[in-house]
Amino acid sequence: AQSVAQPEDQVNVAEGNPLTVKCTYSVSGNPYLFWYVQYPNRGLQFLLKYITGDNLVKGSYGFEAEFNKSQTSFHLKKPSALVSDSALYFCAVRVNSGSARQLTFGSGTQLTVLP
């Protein structure tokens, strides 16, 4: 079975500082990893994904994520946080699991960027 862990329920960072939102995963086989963001009362929006290739993936709004196979991690990062980045962030993993190919989500991390 595949699983995703987001060890921090809440992350606070000052505007202009770098931010990291952590994600670790457990799968059998090669993972396909995703980050989504959810603003209040909205659906999830895709940020970025890792499929294969470079371990550093760049996505929307200046976010990037680093795939680390040995540590089974896929942490989300941004060099300089904005107040508008405050939202709920979800990490997700997907593998080839028969006909299901289900996307498994972490529990989410609430990011608050303080002005």
Next chain:
Amino acid sequence: NAGVTQTPKFQVLKTGQSMTLQCAQDMNHEYMSWYRQDPGMGLRLIHYSVGAGITDQGEVPNGYNVSRSTTEDFPLRLLSAAPSQTSVYFCASSYSPGTESYEQYFGPGTRLTVT
């Protein structure tokens, strides 16, 4: 494109009532799915469909039915609502389930309260 649309946005039901949550997409996506989002639990898969006429159960299917008569529509039916079904429901779609690299597109959600 309208993307993924969901109706209604909000709904209050009494215990034992039934209702259908509507979901439609105009991107010609083969794969569609329903999730529920509960605080601290991320998103959990209820049912999914890999194409018209094909549906299957996800992680938490009890109390819900689905059907997929067209590529565009994937309604979720609550057979006899229970307070435990109070949640926010998201519909999502993506390209072929055989291509794990494709990200899912989410609708805006339906907030359901069962009293």
